[in-house]
Amino acid sequence: MTPQRLLVVGLTAGAVVLAAVLLIAPRMGRTAMLSGYVEGEPLYLAAPVSGTVTAMRVARGDRVRAGQPLFVVDPRQLAAQRDQLAADLAAAEAQAQDVRKGQRPVELAVYDANAAAAEARARDASAILRRTEPLVRKGIYAPARLDDARSAAQAAQAQVTAARRQRDAAALGSREDQIRATDARVRQAQATLAAASARLSDVAPAAPSAARVEDVFYQAGEWASANQPVLALLPDDRVKLRFFVPETAVARYRPGGTVRFACDGCAAGLTARITYVSPRPEFTPPVIYSREARDRLVYLVEALPSALLNPGQPVDVTPLGAVR
Incomplete structure (x- = not known):
């Protein structure tokens, strides 16, 4: 082999070795x-009802803080429902207060009249019983007549007792079971109103945490279907x-x-x-x-x-x- 060929081979081998060193050495010292x-x-935010997007307060790419308002979907439908439920709650609370007050004097007069009539009937029945007893003993009336008179007097006295209890209950207030029933209606109305208020807040959601607005799907004036994402956040x-x-x-x-x-x-x-x-x-x-x-x-x-x-x-x- 000529000296020139040996020189070429040597240079080529040296270049290969140098390239290998330059390629492998950095990797050997690197983690x-x-x-x-x-x-x-992403977090997709929507409204629970269909309606027009009345306000869009952010734009794509914006940074938002926790609690910052994002958009509003027409709240009139849910607001009407909430107002109706608020009126129902007020009526239930008024009824609950009323049953604790007892009856008014005019209403108590009815119970007084019923009790007086029952007492009059009881007096008549007692008088009949007193007249019947000696006549039965003398044999003028049959014994069954005495039994009928005694039963009538007892029934009349029971009516007097019932009328007086009704009058006392009306004067002191309604029975406990009626109070419990009205209180239960108040709690039911409160829960329904709270749910309606929560749904109303859902049509104007706020950012749950610091985030970026990744995309906005509807602009103000556009119609958004219920549960259809209006915008996407990237918290x-x-x-x-x-x-x-x-x-x-x-x-x-x-x-x-x-x-x-x-x-x-x-x-x-x-x-x-x-x-x-x-x-x-x-x-x-x-x-x-x-x-x-x-x-x-x-x-x-x-x-x-x-x-x-x-x-x-x-x-x-x-x-x-x-x-x-």
């Missing part, structure tokens, strides 16, 4: 990262990391633990709190394109990040126990 991505779970606490841990290392990951991660354009030193570790293994999903993790048996882990991220961002998670 193998866990691949993952950011996932967001901050529903944006999480999803990454995959090899089955040989999954025992290190527990809910409540903390992991470090990085993503393109993100600040350094980001962390996330683990909230879920899948109990079932799977193969690396095709959305993860890491050559090191391909075709590996892994477990899904979810974690809440310490920073506000956008769904779909790829992330690199530092394995627990790794030294960087």
